[in-house]
Amino acid sequence: MRAAATKGVGDTVTNPSEPGDGRPDPGLSAIMSERRQLINLAYRLLGSLADAEDVVQETYARWYAMSRQQQEAIESPGAWLTKVASRVCLDLLGSARARRERYVGEWIPEPLPDRAEWISGRPGGTTVDPADRVTLDESVSMAFLVVLESMTPAERVAFILHDVFRYSFAEVAEIVGRTPAACRQLASSARRRIRASQAPTAPAAQQAGIVRDFKQAWEAKDIDALIGLLDPDATATGDGGGLVRAELRPVEGAEQIARFFAARASATILECTVNGQPGLVAQLDGVTVSVLAFDVAGDRIKHIWAILNPDKLRPWTTG
Numbered sequence: 001m002r003a004a005a006t007k008g009v010g011d012t013v014t015n016p017s018e019p020g021d022g023r024p025d026p027g028l029s030a031i032m033s034e035r036r037q038l039i040n041l042a043y044r045l046l047g048s049l050a051d052a053e054d055v056v057q058e059t060y061a062r063w064y065a066m067s068r069q070q071q072e073a074i075e076s077p078g079a080w081l082t083k084v085a086s087r088v089c090l091d092l093l094g095s096a097r098a099r100r101e102r103y104v105g106e107w108i109p110e111p112l113p114d115r116a117e118w119i120s121g122r123p124g125g126t127t128v129d130p131a132d133r134v135t136l137d138e139s140v141s142m143a144f145l146v147v148l149e150s151m152t153p154a155e156r157v158a159f160i161l162h163d164v165f166r167y168s169f170a171e172v173a174e175i176v177g178r179t180p181a182a183c184r185q186l187a188s189s190a191r192r193r194i195r196a197s198q199a200p201t202a203p204a205a206q207q208a209g210i211v212r213d214f215k216q217a218w219e220a221k222d223i224d225a226l227i228g229l230l231d232p233d234a235t236a237t238g239d240g241g242g243l244v245r246a247e248l249r250p251v252e253g254a255e256q257i258a259r260f261f262a263a264r265a266s267a268t269i270l271e272c273t274v275n276g277q278p279g280l281v282a283q284l285d286g287v288t289v290s291v292l293a294f295d296v297a298g299d300r301i302k303h304i305w306a307i308l309n310p311d312k313l314r315p316w317t318t319g
Contacts, residue, residue: 031063034078036135038085043134044160045089046096047109047145049315052134055092059085079171086157086175093153104242106250108305109145110312111291112136114273136276139164142293142305145275147197151190158183159190199297207296208278212271214294214301215280221265226258231300236260241309244289257304281316288316 038059042052059081063071074080100107112134134140139160148156154176161167161175162183169180169187176183202210210229217225236257240246251260267282267289274280274293282290291313295303307313 031060031077031081034081035060037078038081040135041082041160041165042085042089043112044139044145044148044164045086045157046092047149048312049110049112049134050311051092055085055088058088082167083175086161090153090157090176093156104240105246105248106237106239107149107241108237108239108307108312109142109149111142111274111279111293111305111307111316112140113315114276136273138276140275141277142275143198143295143303144194146303146305147194151193152186154178155186155190155193158186162187163191199302202296202298204278206299207294208271210296210299210301211278211280211294215269215271218261218265219269221262223255223258223262226261227254229301230254230257231297231302234300234302234304236304236306238306239309239312241311243310244308246306246308288313291316 035056038056039052042055043049046052046055062084063077063081071077114136138144148160151159157176158169158172158178161172162169167175169183172183172187173180176186178186201207214226214229217229232254233252234254234257235250235252237250238246247260251257267284270281270283272279272281272291274291277293278296279294280292281288282292290306290308293305293307294301310317
């Protein structure tokens with residue numbers, strides 16, 4: 001599959017700080033306009049908005065650590081920033097595997113709300129800068145990100161840079177430190193993983209209807225209705241990160257999942273958009289305690305991902 005091209009997306013940040021020497025920087029607007037591109041890239045590579053923000057901060061720190069002469073010698077600052085951010089992500093992906101092994105329970109990528117929810121859902125009611133907003137398309141669906149987690153760091157970087165952001169394999173090779181031919185093989189391997197994991201996707205309206213039916217059956221504690229909405233081999237995975245209670249292993253099978261959710265129907269359930277797809281939010285006393293993403297194939301739910309780790313719910317928290 002080939003996601004919609006994202007390369008070149010960028011919003012200019014207003015009132016950015018000037019470089020450390022205090023002199024006006026005529027190229028500052030152009031440099032800062034790359035921020036959204038970098039956030040989009042880093043989130044897809046890492047599956048974590050918090051880590052993506054750290055990567056972008058580190059990338060700009062390295063830019064401003066250079067002298068004005070060094071900066072002016074760079075022919076394409078945008079390409080330089082992308083290369084640095086990608087390499088920082090590659091390093092982080094290498095160490096992430098060790099961190100995930102120590103993670104309590106299952107690790108699920110950080111869920112993102114849609115544009116309207118994103119703007120209104122920040123802590124304190126503040127409006128997020130457009131440059132910090134991730135473009136929601138099929139390359140950030142939860143099902144897609146979960147497959148990316150199964151790839152090697154080099155596969156993930158090569159695939160995202162080439163197939164999603166449309167960088168040539170020559171450009172990817174310079175970032176990954178492999179030959180263009182090797183990067184082509186990495187991206188091809190990644191594509192095979194994507195194809196092997198994907199079932200035909202239901203139309204958006206059909207997905208929304210099935211998720212809505214799941215919500216109603218969950219609220220009614222209707223086990224038979226829940227079973228009817230789930231694929232017989234469905235899985236439900238929770239991520240509490242050891243900070244809140246969550247199942248350490250995925251719940252498997254339609255009946256087991258139905259009984260699991262029916263026994264946990266005390267929260268207020270709201271329909272929402274999660275990573276560009278129909279999803280649900282569970283709230284207690286107006287506070288978001290869980291975000292649920294779904295993988296719907298045909299007329300059945302194949303996967304449910306429930307993110308309960310409060311560190312991953314920052315964009316969903318109000319007040």
